[in-house]
């Protein structure tokens with residue numbers, strides 16, 4: 001059964017994550033199918049895409065598939081990691097992507113949602129950043145994205161506490177563009193998508209790419225980047241990183257020892 005469903009109605013595309021058994025965890029397979037769906041929409045000249053979970057989903061997405069995290073010694077969020085690739089794909093698509101969220105979002109899935117251009121949620125939406133819970137050193141581009149959207153203090157709280165940000169607060173801190181009742185979510189999102197699809201796709205594509213370039217316009221001197229990579233390597237080479245994954249697989253709380 002496909003893990004991703006997609007359909008195009010006029011100029012409005014809908015891509016649905018459809019793996020309830022694994023809470024829409026972003027496995028290599030799901031990301032590969034999502035990538036193909038986005039490219040198909042690009043070829044068929046969709047003007048806006050809605051990214052959503054299947055009907056009645058308990059979880060929008062449980063984030064990176066923990067079973068597929070590399071064992072110590074390899075960057076778990078390297079440039080070519082499937083999760084990092086799909087984040088780039090969403091940023092480089094010429095049309096806006098609207099994240100429609102009616103349940104909980106975890107870890108790398110928060111990054112997917114925040115990489116979308118517009119987020120529309122309900123009171124059931126909540127966002128939890130989990131790297132510290134698993135012992136993962138999140139990557140610079142991800143940290144910068146959260147800093148730019150939330151401000152550095154809220155981003156730090158999200159990453160250090162690994163506690164959920166509920167919908168109301170998510171609206172306040174700028175994660176959600178709109179917070180609507182669950183029974184209005186589809187109509188509200190569809191109306192927003194329709195309005196966008198009636199505007200100039202060329203103008204929107206140019207502005208979306210300009211936003212991306214301007215948003216990433218904080219040049220990192222090479223030595224700063226190397227320093228950050230050195231810090232991250234110490235973490236993903238650590239026993240704690242291994243314990244984070246092992247504890248998830250054994251369904252028990254992690255016991256971190258700081259090395």
Ligand code: LCV
Pocket residue numbers: 021022023025026058059062063064065066067069076106107108109129130131132134136138
């Ligand atoms: C693989 C899963 C997952 C999953 N992977 O259902 O951002 S970073 O750096 O942390 C990055 C590395 C990242 O994104 O890491 C992943 C972060 N995600 C999480 O920590 C969320 C982990 N999942 C959960 O806490 C629970 O599954 C939630 C609360 C999402 C749902 O709980 P619920 O009780 O409804 P289960 O936990 O029973 O999960 C149902 C099945 O989905 C699998 C899980 O292993 C189980 O499969 P089995 O029945 O085969 O055991 N699953 C859930 N999340 N991220 N597999």
